[in-house]
Amino acid sequence: MKIETWLKNNTFHHSSFSDLADLVREKEKQNLKISLCIPTLNEERTIGKEIILFHSELMVRYPLIDEIAIIDSGSSDNTLNVARSFGADTYLASDILPNLPPKKGKGENLWKAIYQLEGDIIIYVDADIKNIHPRFAYGLVAPLIYREEIKYVKAFYDRPLAFSEGIRPSGGGRVTEILIRPLFSLFFPELSAIIQPLSGEYAVRREVLEKLSFPIGYGVETAHIIDVYREYGLDAFAQTDLDQRVHRNQETRSLGKMAFGILQTFFRRLKEGNMISELPELSTVLRQFQVHDKEFETINMDIREEERPPMLSIPEYLKKRGIKKK
Amino acid sequence: MKKDMQRILDSLPNLETMIREMRDVILTNIVMIGEIPSPTFREDKLREFILNRFNQDNLINCSTDETGNALGILPGSIGDRNILIVSHMDSVFDEEVNNTISVQPEYISGRGLSDNIIGLAAITSLPFILDQLKMRLNSNLIFMGTARSLGQGNLEGIRFFLKNTKINISNGIIVDGIKLGNLSYSSIGMARCEINYWVPEEYDWTRFGAVGSIVTLNELINRIQEIPIPNKPHTSIMFSSISGGRGFSNIPLDATVRFEIRSESGTMVDVLQKQIMDIASEVASNSGSRVETKILAKRKPGGISFSHPFAGAARAIHKTLNIESRITPNIAELSAFIDKDIPSIAIGITNTEKLTKSLEKVQIEPIYKGLAQLVGLVMAIDEGCCNEN
Missing domain, CATH: 3.40.630.10 (Zn peptidases)
Structure with a gap:
């Protein structure tokens, strides 16, 4: 029954938080600082719109967000120039903590945001959302502002284009429904209540983020959920329905790569948690196939889900934040 | 100033x-x-x-x-x-x-x-x-x-x-x-009009010249274009859209045209509107189809x-x-x-x-x-x- 209670108490709709003036009052009362991080890689087509909407609505009209930062993986297009022209703070991930050996992946950008940004809460929003709206930020941060015990808020999107009255299925994308939810149901049944565990939009308290290790690739969201669950339990999570998200659709082959990376992270967590006793050394090569002139060809892809350690183990971070090493 | x-x-x-x-x-x-x-x-x-x-x-x-x-x-x-x-x-x-x-x-x-x-x-x-x-x-x-x-x-x-x-x-x-x-x-003065022709169910398709609504509509458009339009007051008739028919092998049973009469003179708009509605009825009568005329909007x-x-x-x-x-x-x-x-x-x-x-x-x-x-x-x-x- 835990899941039902959690679903009832910790699942929100963004419209519950549309009184932004009240949200700002509450934020100021708690003296919170909030940062918005948009990780990018070749997002020149959508990044400008995200920046102006968040800046205009959540900084100028309602000072809910204190900083907007673009952390880029090294875009070859005009992403950083566009972002700069709209007034955002822009960073190359490789320029942050330059003494560490560089790694490339979305998780790397998210991890380095913890070092670079100042917020007590960091909101992460993907850069490829075509129907971006301020709700993508305030809908996620609001449960953290109003409920002290909530530490990690995940987005989900539940506005089907057409449905009849009554019961209808609700859930995530293809990878969630055929991989993540079955795995969670097997190993962490309570986590199956998170409707879209892979969504790229979430808001988290710094005190939680700095304790998490970060896979730099596909596994970052899955790892977060498992690690936060183990440390704080289901009640630390909340989820907010943001209605609809219009974005690029991924090919099935790309989803295969994603699933492969997530599985590496997942098995690593199972092993660390002593949930699986015997595990052979896992291959890092994903094999996919294509037909070339009636001949079948193998495509081998080496996908290694490397992880960054918790930020609290990085001396530069401790120094910057004035934290004494225990 | x-x-x-x-x-x-x-x-x-x-x-x-x-x-x-x-x-x-x-x-x-x-x-x-x-x-x-x-x-x-x-x-x-x-x-x-x-x-x-x-x-x-x-x-x-x-x-x-x-x-x-x-x-x-x-x-x-x-x-x-x-x-x-x-x-x-x-x-x-x-x-x-x-x-x-x-x-x-x-x-x-x-x-x-x-x-x-x-x-x-x-x-x-x-x-x-x-x-x-x-x-x-x-x-x-x-x-x-x-x-x-x-x-x-x-x-x-x-x-x-x-x-x-x-x-x-x-x-x-x-x-x-x-x-x-x-x-x-x-x-400027303006009348926004819609004229719809349709063929009744009891229409006698064996009669000479039975061709369906699109040809009837075409006849109307030709007749409207023959109306002399004055330069002063500046006046025009603008055809905005036509629709009709259901595809090959089907005689078109209905057809619609929408147009605007525009003029610097409100009287000229009224005169042309009446003239076109008369023509629409005459064309319907000649072809045996039915006509419906609507004035969707009017400006002085x-x-x-x-x-x-x-x-x-x-x-x-x-x-x-x-x-x-x-x-x-x-x-x-x-x-x-x-x-x-x-x-x-x-x-x-x-x-x-x-x-x-x-x-x-x-x-x-x-x-x-x-x-x-x-x-x-x-x-x-x-x-x-x-x-x-």
Whole structure:
């Protein structure tokens, strides 16, 4: 029954938080600082719109967000120039903590945001959302502002284009429904209540983020959920329905790569948690196939889900934040 | 030229610069308005957004009326004049159409930008702009997103308001998305007509010349084109759309044509309307089909003269901002003001470029000039520079 209670108490709709003036009052009362991080890689087509909407609505009209930062993986297009022209703070991930050996992946950008940004809460929003709206930020941060015990808020999107009255299925994308939810149901049944565990939009308290290790690739969201669950339990999570998200659709082959990376992270967590006793050394090569002139060809892809350690183990971070090493 | 008007003109270049600094708020309004579907008669979601914005910007009496207009008032320090600033909320696009707006550093693109996302975003941004400019006016400004304007809406929202309001409106400003430089202060006479032919079920297909409704419609169009159209008063008949038939192997049972009769003379519109309706009946009678004629909308000609101080002030504002004025007659909201003898002007905010049949691209930079023009007009009315006496 835990899941039902959690679903009832910790699942929100963004419209519950549309009184932004009240949200700002509450934020100021708690003296919170909030940062918005948009990780990018070749997002020149959508990044400008995200920046102006968040800046205009959540900084100028309602000072809910204190900083907007673009952390880029090294875009070859005009992403950083566009972002700069709209007034955002822009960073190359490789320029942050330059003494560490560089790694490339979305998780790397998210991890380095913890070092670079100042917020007590960091909101992460993907850069490829075509129907971006301020709700993508305030809908996620609001449960953290109003409920002290909530530490990690995940987005989900539940506005089907057409449905009849009554019961209808609700859930995530293809990878969630055929991989993540079955795995969670097997190993962490309570986590199956998170409707879209892979969504790229979430808001988290710094005190939680700095304790998490970060896979730099596909596994970052899955790892977060498992690690936060183990440390704080289901009640630390909340989820907010943001209605609809219009974005690029991924090919099935790309989803295969994603699933492969997530599985590496997942098995690593199972092993660390002593949930699986015997595990052979896992291959890092994903094999996919294509037909070339009636001949079948193998495509081998080496996908290694490397992880960054918790930020609290990085001396530069401790120094910057004035934290004494225990 | 009055001293006050010269002072306003002198302030315009600086205003444009200050408005440019409010880019994010202006563009955000364009995006958020543009991404809310608002077909005619179903403007409710957009109305809610506009009213919310009016509330956020501290307008008073933010409310709607029976037709679904969105209203808000910025009270003036004296309140001796009431300036009504309107822009229509409805769009020709259905709810299902992809209405995503894309923003790039130099331009924005999407559907419906010219008609009328940019216009509506301009009036929605104006309270914020005036506040940032710390501009305190003597006159009350009444902001209104009008509902049921396009097509069969037939300006129902603005007409309802002007008919029923107890407020004495001194001047009207109608804000359209395009084109920057357009200046309309007179309306031409117009009748928007629809003629539909259909074949009754008992039609005798064996009779000589039985060809279906499309040929009948074609006969009507040919006959209309034979009508002599005078150059003075300037008059035209514009065919807007035709439809009919169901595809190959089917005799077309119905066909429809829509057109507008436009003239500087209201009498000429009436004369042509009657003549065309007579021809429509005659053609129906000859072919044995049935005809239905509808007048979907009608406008009377009128407006203020070229020499009216309001028109002069608008042209002076354009000249100062290096905007090339194009004096064009208007058959939209302006005609509703003209019917009530309210001195009014319709302006455009920017220019667009068609990317596809329905997708448009709008340069961002001219928008600031378009908004400076709007602020200048409001100031000119407020300072009494647009009064005839």
